[in-house]
Amino acid sequence: MIPLVDLKVQYAALKPEIDAAMQRVLENTAFILGREVEEFEHAFAAYCGAQHAVGVASGTAALHLALLACGVEPGDEVITTPHTFIATAEAISHAGAHPVFVDIDPTTCNLDPALVEAAIGPRTRAIVPVHLYGRPADLDGFLEVARRHGLRVIEDAAQAHGARYKGRRVGTLGDAGCFSFYPAKNLGAYGDGGMVTTNDPEIAGRIRMLRDHGRKDKYAHQVFGYGERLDALQAAVLQVKLQHLDEWNDERRQAAQRYRSLLDGSPAVLPVDPGDAESVYHLFVIRVPERDRVLRELKLRGIGAGVHYPIPLHLQEACAYLGYRPGSFPHAEVVANEVLSLPLYPEISRSQQEEVAAVVRASVGNSRDGAHTGSPLPDARESD
Numbered sequence: 001m002i003p004l005v006d007l008k009v010q011y012a013a014l015k016p017e018i019d020a021a022m023q024r025v026l027e028n029t030a031f032i033l034g035r036e037v038e039e040f041e042h043a044f045a046a047y048c049g050a051q052h053a054v055g056v057a058s059g060t061a062a063l064h065l066a067l068l069a070c071g072v073e074p075g076d077e078v079i080t081t082p083h084t085f086i087a088t089a090e091a092i093s094h095a096g097a098h099p100v101f102v103d104i105d106p107t108t109c110n111l112d113p114a115l116v117e118a119a120i121g122p123r124t125r126a127i128v129p130v131h132l133y134g135r136p137a138d139l140d141g142f143l144e145v146a147r148r149h150g151l152r153v154i155e156d157a158a159q160a161h162g163a164r165y166k167g168r169r170v171g172t173l174g175d176a177g178c179f180s181f182y183p184a185k186n187l188g189a190y191g192d193g194g195m196v197t198t199n200d201p202e203i204a205g206r207i208r209m210l211r212d213h214g215r216k217d218k219y220a221h222q223v224f225g226y227g228e229r230l231d232a233l234q235a236a237v238l239q240v241k242l243q244h245l246d247e248w249n250d251e252r253r254q255a256a257q258r259y260r261s262l263l264d265g266s267p268a269v270l271p272v273d274p275g276d277a278e279s280v281y282h283l284f285v286i287r288v289p290e291r292d293r294v295l296r297e298l299k300l301r302g303i304g305a306g307v308h309y310p311i312p313l314h315l316q317e318a319c320a321y322l323g324y325r326p327g328s329f330p331h332a333e334v335v336a337n338e339v340l341s342l343p344l345y346p347e348i349s350r351s352q353q354e355e356v357a358a359v360v361r362a363s364v365g366n367s368r369d370g371a372h373t374g375s376p377l378p379d380a381r382e383s384d
């Protein structure tokens with residue numbers, strides 16, 4: 001059995017440190033916010049190179065509160081990608097705004113900055129690029145369009161802790177960066193958790209207030225806020241794990257490199273390493289024809305491959321009210337049928353990767369002769 005992600009092996013390696021950190025919180029009994037959370041916020045801000053970091057309940061809460069703190073209001077429109085986890089769009093709707101989808105660049109699977117401008121209207125307030133699979137989105141493109149139109153840029157960095165864009169950590173280039181500490185993320189808690197990074201003290205202050213019931217102090221509430229705080233047990237675990245993040249990200253990159261050489265020359269389309277950015281390979285996602293058959297063959301051999309994500313958001317039932325239909329975003333639709341995530345975690349061994357690659361080669365080889373360069377894609381600009 002080769003799992004998609006193995007969290008047990010990481011806990012086994014860090015057990016004494018993690019157990020001691022959790023024990024410390026249990027004995028202090030300060031479970032909500034407090035010193036543990038503050039210390040982790042400082043450490044995470046320093047790690048990212050951000051001036052502020054505010055711990056929140058999840059990545060979804062981070063996006064929700066960042067949108068509110070950036071001034072997104074009911075009836076506004078927020079531009080994002082249809083090829084992401086549903087939480088990106090969900091948070092936009094939690095803020096009372098409408099998600100407006102724009103197609104992706106199929107070679108990166110990230111929102112295409114060249115297509116964003118055409119989707120901007122009078123109610124557009126913000127753009128939410130997602131650094132999907134740990135690969136930085138093309139931030140310069142979004143920042144430039146946003147500057148010309150007076151929009152906010154909120155980075156969804158839920159899958160990209162530590163990734164760099166032109167030398168800077170993601171989450172520090174837009175108005176706010178939103179991180180998830182869902183257990184399987186590159187930096188994962190032992191439950192839910194999230195963080196917003198920002199260089200704007202007003203945004204940081206508003207999120208601190210909103211995450212904790214709109215409090216100014218213990219019994220004075222400035223607005224109706226939310227119960228969306230990071231808890232101390234998670235902060236204590238994350239503080240231990242943060243010390244290892246760079247080493248784990250290096251190991252992920254090495255594992256990605258190994259898959260590249262093991263799959264070299266196979267018909268699978270391999271992820272392209274960004275030239276001016278550094279991916280942290282939250283996922284190693286290949287594209288193959290007849291993806292569902294290849295996935296079944298992997299599963300039959302005990303290999304835990306996954307699909308991120310099989311249904312583009314504009315075709316989800318939850319988004320039906322937005323009025324999109326099949327064909328609205330052709331690149332996202334083709335990619336959703338072909339993406340396949342292979343097992344990848346810092347501790348994965350060469351022999352495990354060889355086994356995965358052998359099954360992929362055998363099953364992809366069955367599905368089509370010759371090199372697969374991706375299905376023919378219509379020009380995204382033709383989509384309506």
Ligand SMILES: Cc1ncc(COP(=O)(O)O)c(C=O)c1O
Nearest residue numbers: 058059060085087158180181182
């Ligand atoms: C791209 C993306 N955005 C947002 C989220 C939401 O994070 P959480 O699950 O911590 O709420 C996730 C997590 O799965 C994600 O992958």
